[in-house]
Amino acid sequence: MQSYYKDENNVAMKLHFDVIKDDFSRAGEASSKIKNTLRQLAIDANLLRRIAIATYEAEINLVIHSFGGTIEVYIKPDCVEIYVEDCGPGIENVERAMTKGFSTATSIAREMGFGAGMGLPNMEKVSDEFAIESQLDIGTQIKMVVKY
Amino acid sequence: MQTKELINKHNFKLLSGTDLERSISNVYSCDLLSWVMAKGKNDTAWITVQTHNNILAVASLLDFSCIIIPEGIQVDQEIIDKANDQDVVMLSTPLETFEIFKILYEAGIQ
Numbered sequence: 001m002q003s004y005y006k007d008e009n010n011v012a013m014k015l016h017f018d019v020i021k022d023d024f025s026r027a028g029e030a031s032s033k034i035k036n037t038l039r040q041l042a043i044d045a046n047l048l049r050r051i052a053i054a055t056y057e058a059e060i061n062l063v064i065h066s067f068g069g070t071i072e073v074y075i076k077p078d079c080v081e082i083y084v085e086d087c088g089p090g091i092e093n094v095e096r097a098m099t100k101g102f103s104t105a106t107s108i109a110r111e112m113g114f115g116a117g118m119g120l121p122n123m124e125k126v127s128d129e130f131a132i133e134s135q136l137d138i139g140t141q142i143k144m145v146v147k148y
Numbered sequence: 149m150q151t152k153e154l155i156n157k158h159n160f161k162l163l164s165g166t167d168l169e170r171s172i173s174n175v176y177s178c179d180l181l182s183w184v185m186a187k188g189k190n191d192t193a194w195i196t197v198q199t200h201n202n203i204l205a206v207a208s209l210l211d212f213s214c215i216i217i218p219e220g221i222q223v224d225q226e227i228i229d230k231a232n233d234q235d236v237v238m239l240s241t242p243l244e245t246f247e248i249f250k251i252l253y254e255a256g257i258q
Contacts, residue, residue, distance in 0.1 A: 024200070024201075024202065025201060027202055027205070028201075028202055028204070028205025028206075028209070029205075031205065031209055032205060032208060032209065032234075035209060045190075045211075049190075049209075049210065049211070052209040052210065053185050053186070053209070053210075056185060056205065056206070056209055057182065057185060060181070060182075060202075112181075112198065112200055112202065113179045113180050113181040113196075113198045113202070113203075114180075114181055114182070114202075116180040116181070116182040116183050117182075118180070118182035118183055118185075118186055119182050122182055122185055122186045125186070
């Protein structure tokens with residue numbers, strides 16, 4: 001697994017979104033805005049779809065599991081980088097969290113169709129590069145790169 | 149098949165959205181949103197019993213043709229308004245999922 005590192009080189013455009021804990025009514029807004037911006041930049045539909053999946057799953061994870069966090073998108077000449085950071089609670093066992101079907105989502109979230117244990121595996125699947133680092137009581141950082 | 153055929157020929161009720169000329173090439177039925185995110189393709193008619201606003205984000209992010217709410221399940225006006233804002237086509241029918249599959253299969257989605 002790669003380590004989390006924010007690469008500030010060659011950033012053509014930066015997008016920043018704050019995602020609030022438990023705010024199910026607005027979950028998906030950041031991903032929709034990211035998709036619309038990238039569509040205007042005429043990014044290929046297949047890439048757009050992968051980025052939409054990556055950002056949506058990240059956004060839902062922030063709403064369901066985190067104390068709140070941010071999604072930053074760096075648009076570069078050869079790729080799109082997505083950085084997801086939260087302020088806790090951190091993941092106890094990242095390897096388990098990355099396992100398909102494993103979830104710690106609440107019953108309320110599950111009733112809404114979340115908590116299938118597919119979020120992180122989906123994010124990894126659609127990314128050309130994927131890095132996750134997490135520390136209990138500190139937070140989780142995820143980097144996803146989708147190349148053109 | 150175009151979305152409007154479900155309305156005109158099969159009495160599906162239009163709840164929201166305007167793009168009824170949109171073609172349907174795939175059908176998918178699932179209520180776990182991450183599962184749908186992983187498996188959903190373009191131009192999909194998605195059947196789900198979930199009726200909260202996150203289904204709208206999934207349908208619009210994945211460019212689905214429409215969402216079909218089966219078995220006459222009621223959808224809140226708030227969600228219908230949001231679907232109209234995002235121009236997501238949502239249809240409702242008293243039919244069960246299997247009956248909906250049969251209609252779409254017979255219409256050539258195979």
